[in-house]
Amino acid sequence: MKLRGLSVNLRRAWVRTFTFRPESTTERKPADEALREREEQIRLLLDSSRQLEDQHRRAQQRLREIVASSPAVLFTLEIANDRVQGLSWTSDNLLEILGYRPEAAIGADWALSNVHPEDVERVKAQTNTELFNFGRSTLEFRFRHGDGRYRWTRSDMRLIRDETGRPSEVVGAWADITDRKRAEEEQSRLREELQQAQKLESVGRLAGGVAHDFNNLLTVINGYSALILNELTAGNPMHERVTEIRKASQRAEALVRQLMILSQKEITPANEVNLNDVIIDAEKMLARLVGEGIRLETVLSPSLGYVLADTGQLHQILMNLAVNARDAMPAGGTLLIETRNVDLDEASAERRPEMKAGPYVQLTVSDTGAGMEEDVISHIFDLFFTTKKPGEGTGLGLSIVYGIVKQSSGSVFVNSQPGEGTTFTIYFPRINTAMKAEQDLPSPRPSLYGTETLLVVEEQEQLRKLVGRVLQSHGYRVLEAANPWEALLRSERYSGPIHLLLTDVVMPEMTGNELASRMKPLRPSMRVVFMSGYSERGITDRQILELAGSYLQKPFSPEALAGKVREVLGPLRHAGTVLVADDEPGTRALLRKVLTDANYQVLEAQNGREAAQKAAASDLDMVIIDLAMPEQEAIETIRIVRRVAPQLKIIAMSAEFVPLLGMVKRLGADGALTKPIQPDELLDIIARVMAN
DSSP states (O other): OOOTTSOHHHHHHHHHHHSOOOOOHHHHHHHHHHHHHHHHHHHHHHHHHHHHHHHHHHHHHHHHHHHHHOSEEEEEEEEETTEEEEEEEEOTTHHHHHSOOHHHHOBSSHHHHHBOTTTHHHHHHHHHHHHHHHSEEEEEEEEEOTTSOEEEEEEEEEEEEOTTSOEEEEEEEEEEOHHHHHHHHHHHHHHHHHHHHHHHHHHHHHHHHHHHHHHHHHHHHHHHHHHHHHHSOTTSHHHHHHHHHHHHHHHHHHHHHHHHHHTTOOOOOOEEEOHHHHHHHHHHHHHHHHOTTEEEEEEOOTTOOEEEEOHHHHHHHHHHHHHHHHHHOTTOEEEEEEEEEEEEOHHHHHHSTTSOSEEEEEEEEEEOSOOOOHHHHTTTTSTTOOOSOTTTOOSOHHHHHHHHHHHTTOEEEEEEOTTSOEEEEEEEEEEOOTTHHHHTSOOOOOOOOOOOEEEEEOSSHHHHHHHHHHHHHTTOEEEEESSHHHHHHHHHHOOSOOOEEEEESOOSSSOHHHHHHHHTTTSTTOEEEEEEOOOHHHHHTHHHHHHHSEEEESSOOHHHHHHHHHHHHOSOOOOEEEEEEOSOHHHHHHHHHHHHHTTEEEEEESSHHHHHHHHHHSOOSEEEEESSOSSSOHHHHHHHHHHHOTTOEEEEEESSOHHHHTTHHHHTOSEEEESSOOHHHHHHHHHHHHHO
């Protein structure tokens, strides 16, 4: 028999069992039992051997399955002369994870030849230093995949030593961490955006702390400047001086708006805007801004779509980018502004995670200036970051651009190389303009006048008086209050209707919204307009204010104030019919103009008899009559009017018989006017007489 293939113990048992020994008859029975015992032992040994072989085979299969399903490539590295050499073995999943067949990876040069050139020296130095000093090493580096693209990988290695303590081999695991790296980069970007937002929030709080009072002052300056300019002719020497005051105030207003834009809390009127129109309008200003040494060129798409943005803010973007380009081209160059429509597909959007697929309007501003390094580009939109010398730059310009673009739901990118110029590319969401042509049809300008009663609540006295004066000049009856408690008292004591509450947002002890909430149950038909310089509290309540009423941002012009009030109250209804009785054509013409602008219908009479006849024959609401009238005395005319139309309101006016005006009630009139007549006084007394 052949004994090869059996273990040593089995062979010994076999020899003992089958070696011939002469036996006596008396020994045969015990020998048979011993033989059976040996056979049983052999059987048990064979079963145990088969079990061990099965366990070994299953363990090897399990190990192969584990390696195959591992997200990492397992490998070993050779060591020679106490230096790490190339791969000596790698698991089969190398092809699946990194795109190479295992047999092609064996060797000293393969691994390092595929490491990114910028990472090679670091990988070599770190591998040897850490392994031989600490017994282990962890590396992250870029490795060229089998498809030719570099991917981020992580290698974890341990050093194996032999019985003498000398390094004999390195074992390790190698994983593709590209997705994790992308996630880390995205988190880093989000952290930077959060830091930027926190900086902007700090500036927003700073701006909000001063905006309320500062915008009150600007509103007063702008408002009174506008009123004075309306009273001055263009040739008046004071006209030019007041104009300069108003320009200075508007520049101060622009400065406050810049700070508010940085905080992204600025309330701006977003309108459908064509960028081409904004660029054409700003072209002359930009040319003067960059100077004669820089050539300004524009390439504007004739079919450019519309975007939803504020025109003033778009001007601000162009101006800041132009200034940035000018400073980058001290020796001259070219500034190119381009526009075009862009439709971003899903694949393009994936390369720019901050953008969604869809239609955009692209604005590109390029210069041929000095360009920028990568480390400068990474901070270019940071608040207060500047490469200029102290005193030459604030670091706000590009931060403002970034804030405006983000506020308009857009995205901005910069591409630059040292010596090759800089290009800013801005994407604004393009809106549907199918109805634009119809919307652009000119509409008649609505009247800014009215006769309703308004309650103005403003703690700053100068501003409160300005608002009251402007609204009274537009025909409204105005009640004033310096604080919310005074406003509640005025409302309680005033028996007539209050059509609109115009209140500041931030006031001591009670906000404007809280005041409106208290008044609304008692005056449910009352409309509300909130006004504010947009301080921090106003920012907090912004959504509440939009739900509770309309909003008027300070500083505002008299026209904007009157327009907002009329907008909230709705289209002006017919204010009434007034008969003006005066023998002077000039007086009749003046009163007709003032009353017509206030939406009154006006009839005229040039003597007392005609006035009495028209009062009896016409559907009138009021008669305004001069006390000195031909053909029939005014006092007699008033008595006749009272007899034929007792419901009519009558106002007597005079220049000669002023003492008689103090007795208008005895004369049968409801009010009195002293000539010469001021338009705001006329409308004020009409409103008061009509309300009683």
